[in-house]
Amino acid sequence: DGGITQSPKYLFRKEGQNVTLSCEQNLNHDAMYWYRQDPGQGLRLIYYSQIVNDFQKGDIAEGYSVSREKKESFPLTVTSAQKNPTAFYLCASSIVSGGTRYEQYFGPGTRLTVT
Amino acid sequence: QQQVKQSPQSLIVQKGGISIINCAYENTAFDYFPWYQQFPGKGPALLIAIRPDVSEKKEGRFTISFNKSAKQFSLHIMDSQPGDSATYFCAASIGGSYIPTFGRGTSLIVHP
Numbered sequence: 181d182g183g184i185t186q187s188p189k190y191l192f193r194k195e196g197q198n199v200t201l202s203c204e205q206n207l208n209h210d211a212m213y214w215y216r217q218d219p220g221q222g223l224r225l226i227y228y229s230q231i232v233n234d235f236q237k238g239d240i241a242e243g244y245s246v247s248r249e250k251k252e253s254f255p256l257t258v259t260s261a262q263k264n265p266t267a268f269y270l271c272a273s274s275i276v277s278g279g280t281r282y283e284q285y286f287g288p289g290t291r292l293t294v295t
Numbered sequence: 296q297q298q299v300k301q302s303p304q305s306l307i308v309q310k311g312g313i314s315i316i317n318c319a320y321e322n323t324a325f326d327y328f329p330w331y332q333q334f335p336g337k338g339p340a341l342l343i344a345i346r347p348d349v350s351e352k353k354e355g356r357f358t359i360s361f362n363k364s365a366k367q368f369s370l371h372i373m374d375s376q377p378g379d380s381a382t383y384f385c386a387a388s389i390g391g392s393y394i395p396t397f398g399r400g401t402s403l404i405v406h407p
Contacts, residue, residue: 223384283341285341286340
């Protein structure tokens with residue numbers, strides 16, 4: 181049963197605390213992505229990674245950090261520097277092969293609430 | 296800047312009606328146009344996609360119409376059902392790139 185898992189589904193933190201969101205995929209996909217979703221704003225790219233130990237900033241990387249130590253895992257840390265961290269966070273993955281585009285597969289998301 | 300503009304932001308349709316969502320893009324280098332469907336509390340899932348070498352693609356009740364000269368594409372949902380109630384995102388990407396640019400989404404409600 182292949183897919184992308186994100187945990188936890190709901191996460192609550194106090195302001196000033198760092199928090200790490202988990203993303204695991206067993207699809208053997210090369211590329212992984214993190215998006216932030218806010219009402220009326222669509223999906224905004226935070227970070228993406230094409231291969232292990234390499235990742236690039238997306239459009240809204242400030243206040244976030246990632247790592248890609250394993251092909252299957254791409255955790256996202258929301259740091260205390262992120263001014264407005266409360267949002268729905270989506271992880272995605274896709275095949276990368278010879279520059280051909282393939283669809284992105286999304287996980288179920290983690291809703292983070294910071295108070 | 297918003298490279299893919301999606302409208303309307305919200306849409307209410309009666310059961311059996313046609314739902315139409317429009318997207319316009321600016322970058323003529325875009326050459327892959329997927330649509331994603333997202334149910335509340337879930338991640339988006341690919342619904343249907345089109346490349347600019349065709350003007351229309353149909354899968355069941357879902358049809359993409361593509362107008363290359365106008366740089367516009369739209370999603371038509373025929374015989375809309377309450378189960379179609381979801382948020383729909385259009386997207387566009389450039390050859391060789393696997394980072395799509397998303398529209399802001401359309402919240403569709405289909406009344407029974």
